[in-house]
Amino acid sequence: xxxxxxxxxxxxxxxxxxxxxxxxxxxxxxxxxxxxxxxxxxxxxxxxxxxxxxxxxxxxxxxxxxxxxxxxxxxxxxxxxxxxxxxxxxxxxxxxxxxxxxxxxxxxxxxx
Amino acid sequence: xxxxxxxxxxxxxxxxxxxxxxxxxxxxxxxxxxxxxxxxxxxxxxxxxxxxxxxxxxxxxxxxxxxxxxxxxxxxxxxxxxxxxxxxxxxxxxxxxxxxxxxxxxxxxxx
Numbered sequence: 001x002x003x004x005x006x007x008x009x010x011x012x013x014x015x016x017x018x019x020x021x022x023x024x025x026x027x028x029x030x031x032x033x034x035x036x037x038x039x040x041x042x043x044x045x046x047x048x049x050x051x052x053x054x055x056x057x058x059x060x061x062x063x064x065x066x067x068x069x070x071x072x073x074x075x076x077x078x079x080x081x082x083x084x085x086x087x088x089x090x091x092x093x094x095x096x097x098x099x100x101x102x103x104x105x106x107x108x109x110x111x112x
Numbered sequence: 113x114x115x116x117x118x119x120x121x122x123x124x125x126x127x128x129x130x131x132x133x134x135x136x137x138x139x140x141x142x143x144x145x146x147x148x149x150x151x152x153x154x155x156x157x158x159x160x161x162x163x164x165x166x167x168x169x170x171x172x173x174x175x176x177x178x179x180x181x182x183x184x185x186x187x188x189x190x191x192x193x194x195x196x197x198x199x200x201x202x203x204x205x206x207x208x209x210x211x212x213x214x215x216x217x218x219x220x221x222x223x
Contacts, residue, residue, distance in 0.1 A: 033210055040121070042201060042215035043156070050208050058210065090155065098144040098205045103155040 003027070006091050006104035013081050013111050021076040021107050023091030031094045032074040033101065034058075034066065036087040043090065049074055050097050081111045114139040116204050118214025125192050126222050133217045135202035136184045142204040145178060145185050146211070150199045159200075160187070192221045 004025040013019050025032065034046040035058075045058030049068040063085060065077045074093075078085055091104040115138040125131045137145075146161035162169045162176045162185065169176050173192075178185040185204075189196055199218050205211040 031210075035213075040215065042118075043213040045210055045212070048210045056210075059212075097208045097210065100146065100158045100161065101148075101211065103157070105155050 004091060004093050004102050004104045006089075006107050008107060009105065010108040011110070013078075013109060015081055015083060015111055017081050019078045019081055019109070021078075021089055021091075021109070023074045023076070023104055024072055025074075025093045025102075026072060027093060027095075027102065028071060029093035029095050029102075030071070031097045032068065033092045033094075034064070034074070034076045035090045035092065036060065037090060037106075038087050046076065046089075081109075083111045085109065086111045114142055114204055114206075114209065114212040116202060116212050116214045118202050118217060120217060121215065122218045122220070124220045124222060127192060127194060129192055131189045131192055131196070131219055131221075133187045133200055133202065133219075134184060135186070135204075135214050136182075137204040137212075138183065139204070139206065140180075140183065142206045144206060144211075145176070145202065145204050147176060147187050148201045148203065148213075150201065150216075152198070156201060189219075192219075194221050194223050197221045 007022045033048045035043040047066040089107045092101040094101045143164035148156040149159045150156040175188045199216045202214045203211040
């Protein structure tokens, strides 16, 4: 079934640890995005990639890094987790920028 | 960069009534305005979108209007049903700039 998947679905992480959230899509979409969702703050863009090999910073990039080595995968890395990074993280993709975005099921991350 | 403001943050309506959610944007270059619905515990999903070359678009009980001059756009849901209860997000973007989302509106339809 075509779509976009994230792993893990939830994680409890000790502060200071490194963590990579995985995102894979099989729709051959060029653009991919990482958002975090916090109550009352909506969906805030962390990083994005308009095409394989390129990335850009969003509204809240500090403490996060991404890579886009190929079309399908867009991992998000927290180098040293802090409690303020507790959130629900959504990966999304679109055929090209500014067309319908398809979201993954989300990763609920708790940093303690 | 683009800034999207959304109002109200919460909205309660009686079943069968209409619901209206309003958004404003700051970047006059923005030309794509999708709306997403997120049910509790689920992922956001597109329900309707509009591009700047049209002023209104309808899909059954849902309609979106766009006023480019005033830089605002609205979502209208008629004959609301309990399954319309969700969080709705407006968003806007253009070119290669990623979508910017509003903070969301929690709609409750009371049976």
